[in-house]
Amino acid sequence: MTHEIAVVPGDGIGREVTPAAVDVLSALEIDFEFVEADAGDAVAEETGEALPQETYDLAASADATLFGAAGETAADVILPLREAVDSFVNVRPAKAYPGIDAVRPETDLVFLRENTEGVYAGHEDRLTEDVATLTRVVTQSASRQLAEFACEYVSEGDHDGFTIAHKANVMRETDGVFRDTVAAVADENGVETDEVLMDAFATRICLDPTQFDVVVCPNLAGDVLSDLAAGLVGGLGLLPSANVGPERGLFEPVHGTAPDIAGEGVANPAATIVSAAMLLEYLGYDEESDAVHEAVESTLENGPRTPDLGGDASTEDVTNAIIDRL
Amino acid sequence: MTHEIAVVPGDGIGREVTPAAVDVLSALEIDFEFVEADAGDAVAEETGEALPQETYDLAASADATLFGAAGETAADVILPLREAVDSFVNVRPAKAYPGIDAVRPETDLVFLRENTEGVYAGHEDRLTEDVATLTRVVTQSASRQLAEFACEYVSEGDHDGFTIAHKANVMRETDGVFRDTVAAVADENGVETDEVLMDAFATRICLDPTQFDVVVCPNLAGDVLSDLAAGLVGGLGLLPSANVGPERGLFEPVHGTAPDIAGEGVANPAATIVSAAMLLEYLGYDEESDAVHEAVESTLENGPRTPDLGGDASTEDVTNAIIDRL
Ligand SMILES: CC(C)[C@H](C(=O)O)[C@@H](O)C(=O)O
Ligand SMILES: CC(C)[C@H](C(=O)O)[C@@H](O)C(=O)O
Numbered sequence: 297m298t299h300e301i302a303v304v305p306g307d308g309i310g311r312e313v314t315p316a317a318v319d320v321l322s323a324l325e326i327d328f329e330f331v332e333a334d335a336g337d338a339v340a341e342e343t344g345e346a347l348p349q350e351t352y353d354l355a356a357s358a359d360a361t362l363f364g365a366a367g368e369t370a371a372d373v374i375l376p377l378r379e380a381v382d383s384f385v386n387v388r389p390a391k392a393y394p395g396i397d398a399v400r401p402e403t404d405l406v407f408l409r410e411n412t413e414g415v416y417a418g419h420e421d422r423l424t425e426d427v428a429t430l431t432r433v434v435t436q437s438a439s440r441q442l443a444e445f446a447c448e449y450v451s452e453g454d455h456d457g458f459t460i461a462h463k464a465n466v467m468r469e470t471d472g473v474f475r476d477t478v479a480a481v482a483d484e485n486g487v488e489t490d491e492v493l494m495d496a497f498a499t500r501i502c503l504d505p506t507q508f509d510v511v512v513c514p515n516l517a518g519d520v521l522s523d524l525a526a527g528l529v530g531g532l533g534l535l536p537s538a539n540v541g542p543e544r545g546l547f548e549p550v551h552g553t554a555p556d557i558a559g560e561g562v563a564n565p566a567a568t569i570v571s572a573a574m575l576l577e578y579l580g581y582d583e584e585s586d587a588v589h590e591a592v593e594s595t596l597e598n599g600p601r602t603p604d605l606g607g608d609a610s611t612e613d614v615t616n617a618i619i620d621r622l
Numbered sequence: 623m624t625h626e627i628a629v630v631p632g633d634g635i636g637r638e639v640t641p642a643a644v645d646v647l648s649a650l651e652i653d654f655e656f657v658e659a660d661a662g663d664a665v666a667e668e669t670g671e672a673l674p675q676e677t678y679d680l681a682a683s684a685d686a687t688l689f690g691a692a693g694e695t696a697a698d699v700i701l702p703l704r705e706a707v708d709s710f711v712n713v714r715p716a717k718a719y720p721g722i723d724a725v726r727p728e729t730d731l732v733f734l735r736e737n738t739e740g741v742y743a744g745h746e747d748r749l750t751e752d753v754a755t756l757t758r759v760v761t762q763s764a765s766r767q768l769a770e771f772a773c774e775y776v777s778e779g780d781h782d783g784f785t786i787a788h789k790a791n792v793m794r795e796t797d798g799v800f801r802d803t804v805a806a807v808a809d810e811n812g813v814e815t816d817e818v819l820m821d822a823f824a825t826r827i828c829l830d831p832t833q834f835d836v837v838v839c840p841n842l843a844g845d846v847l848s849d850l851a852a853g854l855v856g857g858l859g860l861l862p863s864a865n866v867g868p869e870r871g872l873f874e875p876v877h878g879t880a881p882d883i884a885g886e887g888v889a890n891p892a893a894t895i896v897s898a899a900m901l902l903e904y905l906g907y908d909e910e911s912d913a914v915h916e917a918v919e920s921t922l923e924n925g926p927r928t929p930d931l932g933g934d935a936s937t938e939d940v941t942n943a944i945i946d947r948l
Contacts, residue, residue, distance in 0.1 A: 371791040399725060399828050415758065420795035426763055428799045432741065432756040463842070465697040469746035470756045495849040502725050502828075502853025516789070523821040524850055527828025 298327045299579055302358035304351060306373065307336040308553025309563035310364020316565035316615040317362055317572040323619045324576075324584050331358065335373045336366035336553075346372040355380040355546065360575045363548040364568065370552070378411055381546045383539035384441045386411045386518060387449075387574070388550065390525035390535060395597045396605060400528040403505040407525070408446050408458070409518025410474075411539055413438050416515045434470040434514065436477045443481035445540070446512045450487055457488030458510035461497045461517055474514055497521060501528065526550060533564050533604050534596070536571035538578060545578045547571040557603075561610050564602040566592050569618060591621035624653045625905060628684035630677060632662040632699065634879025635889035636690020642891035642941040643688055643898040649945045650902075650910050657684065661699045662692035662879075672698040681706040681872065686901050689874040690894065696878070704737055707872045709865035710767045712737045712844060713775075713900070714876065716851035716861060719922045722931060726854040729831040733851070734772050734784070735844025736800070737865060739764050742841045760796040760840065762803045769807035771866070772838045776813055783814030784836035787823045787843055800840055823847060827854065852876060859890050859930050860922070862897035864904060871904045873897040883929075887936050890928040892918050895944060917947035 301321070305314035318330055333351040340346040346369035355361040355377050366373040378386070386409040392398040417433040446458050460478050464471035475491060482489045492500065494517045500507055501521070505528060513521060526532045535550035549567030557563060569592055576585035595617045601607025602614055609617075627647070631640035644656055659677040666672040672695035681687040681703050692699040704712070712735040718724040745757040772784050786804050790797035801817060808815045818826065820843045826833055827847070831854060839847060852858045861876040875893030883889060895918055902911035921943045927933025928940055935943075 375792075415789075415793055418792070418794075420793070422795055422799075426761050428760050428796045430758040430760075430793050430796045432758055434754050434756075436752045463741075463845075466701075466744070466842075467741055467746070467756050469748055470754045473748075473754045495845045498824075498846050498850035499853040499858055502850065503857060516792075519789075519821045520824050520846060524824035524828065527825040531829055532825055 298329050299359040300329050300331060300357075301575070302351075302354045302361040303330050303332045304335050304355070304361060304377070305332070305364040306366040306553070307338055308365055308367060308555055308558035310336070310366065310553060312558070312561060312563045312611050313549065313565040313568040314362060314364035316611055317568040319615055320569050320588060320619055320622075321572050321576075323622055324581075326581060326584065335363075335377070337369050340369050340372075347376050352376060352380050355544075358544065360544060360578060361546045362568070362572060362575060363546055365549065365551065365553040367553045367555070374548070375416065377546055378539045381539060381544045382541035383411050383546060384438060385409065385445050385540050387538040387540060388518070388522040388535065390522060390529055392529040393534060393593060393596045396530055396534065398528065398530040400502070400505045403525060403528045405505065405508045405525060406510055407518050407522040408442065408449065408510065408512045409522065410438060410442050410513065410515045412515070414515035432467070432470055434473050436473055439474045439477035440481055442512065443478040446478070446510065447482060447485040447487045450510055455510050457490070458482070458512050459508055460489055460491040461494045461511050461513040461521060462491065463494050463517070465493060471514065478512055494521060498524060501525060522550070532567070534566050534570075536567050536574055538571065538574040540578065545575065547575040547578075561612065562603050563611050564604050565611050565615050566596060569615070587622050588618075591618045594621050624655050625685040626655050626657060626683075627901070628677075628680045628687040629656050629658045630661050630681070630687060630703070631658070631690040632692040632879070633664055634691055634693060634881055634884035636662070636692065636879060638884070638887060638889045638937050639875065639891040639894040640688060640690035642937055643894040645941055646895050646914060646945055646948075647898050647902075649948060650907075652907060652910065661689075661703070663695050666695050666698075673702050678702060678706050684870065686870055686904060687872045688894070688898060688901060689872055691875065691877065691879040693879045693881070700874070701742065703872055704865045707865060707870040708867035709737050709872060710764060711735065711771050711866050713864040713866060714844070714848040714861065716848060716855055718855040719860060719919060721923045722856055722860065724854065724856040726828070726831045729851060729854045731831065731834045731851060732836055733844050733848040734768065734775065734836065734838045735848065736764060736768050736839065736841045738841070740841035758793070758796055760799050762799055765800045765803035766807055768838065769804040772804070772836065773808055773811040773813045776836055777811075781836050783816070784808070784838050785834055786815055786817040787820045787837050787839040787847060788817065789820050789843070791819060797840065804838055820847060824850060827851060848876070858893070860892050860896075862893050862900055864897065864900040866904065871901065873901040873904075887938065888929050889937050890930050891937050891941050892922060895941070913948050914944075917944045920947050
């Protein structure tokens, strides 16, 4: 069976790290068909559209999409792409790697971020010159779908349960629905949960990240808290993510376009290659996924390393070292 | 001139640290009249109301209010109290103290948090069994008032300008109004600003907190990002805050009721005493405010210390040591 993979490098270092991940996937004995498509600042400049319809359509029909990064137009690209693959959860592991500088090297958790609603539902109005409003939407159905995924996730992995992070003491009705629905689904499935206010979470993860393992949260909370965890493990440079839908997925590094080093061929491909490992797992290639994870970890630990990690290797050197270790 | 100070200890260690701060204020040669009032879980248990009308009215008429902490009912107490004093900005310094364990000891910044709107405006609806909504409100007028305060704040202090933290790439209209209004007011006042997305802020402050000095943000962003900074300086235990209105203010430690140690007389009073120092500054007693700040810093550095900081002193010991150093 051939898997069609949409490849959307985007802008900046997206154009360097995405081909690197494709090289790694190509080194495996799996029948992939890669189809490349445009998105981001450069194509917006040319055509006026950051996300051309054909890129959207490709992501909506391919088995999986590998995305690099986009610049100023990031929101115009990534939010519709998440919708194109019908992804209801954004899986964001945040783990420090051995040998890599981190504020909190003991950090090892995963965020399961609601990926369709909250403030991202995006109903905004300018009521008067003075007053703007945004309608935040939270539904039982989206919360339930996320919670079912979370229950499966903790049962399949080596996890005791999960933490629900929210702000239901202020957003009583909306985050109340989120918290109550997620907790009820967990209960039905015999999965243990605890809960924490998102502000308290921000304090507590700095003081002791080992308190948390799997964290389930609304969309914006997941955005901010996972970026916080990224800071604790040493930056966005190593973090992958998976936007998971029922039939397809979108896989992307958490980092951006890194304009300061774009074009120099020294971008760290690790986050994108680990995102490709998440893609493999999504498609059912667990063994190959593990192999890629291990090859990346071993390369991070033993080198070669790109300049962001204190080395002087190129993107290509690192990619080849990872392929050699497969 | 007598200043009427409403004293609202609340629950848990609020009942220990608030009297400690009153002792410090009483040791100064200023004519204060302290009037105590109830709020929190205990009074809610008795009367059904977490914030009795007379406490609200007292805060709304006193020159300043000193608040301790509230338990489960925190939101029912603190949000109306902020409104009672008509406070439009919550000033939250986050600074590591010499000799105190911190993940990022070089942290030294202050958040100016919008204190009236955003998701805290709190218009929620349960549209159907499935769907809940919350209307987030952002106005030019509140943004302008906050920005004018921020401009004065940086001009009076030793600050080069301020950073605007927001999420206008997703909340384009609402955070767009916030960002554009705040930036325009700064521009009119010749104050320099830069801006950062709130998620990027969360990563960047972990990697290097010295990048930031004064940070102006919407209500929920300020809640979460200041608690994050609290984690970097070693917890909420040392952080004060000031809810500033045009004619009165509400001063409170950022910490909660600490039920695990409440009643033992060993709560650290530092955050509440520094909040009292902010109260002094608000009322124009700059010299006395500085003296309290210095006495607290010296006591944190040289002891005695409460158990949370590795010492074995009581709340009273620490309070007396601070008073002795005035
Ligand atoms: C680019 C932006 C819209 C996006 C988000 O807020 O989800 C990004 O921050 C992320 O987390 O992938
Ligand atoms: C108790 C809660 C309503 C409050 C807030 O969210 O503002 C608290 O977290 C704070 O920051 O003072």
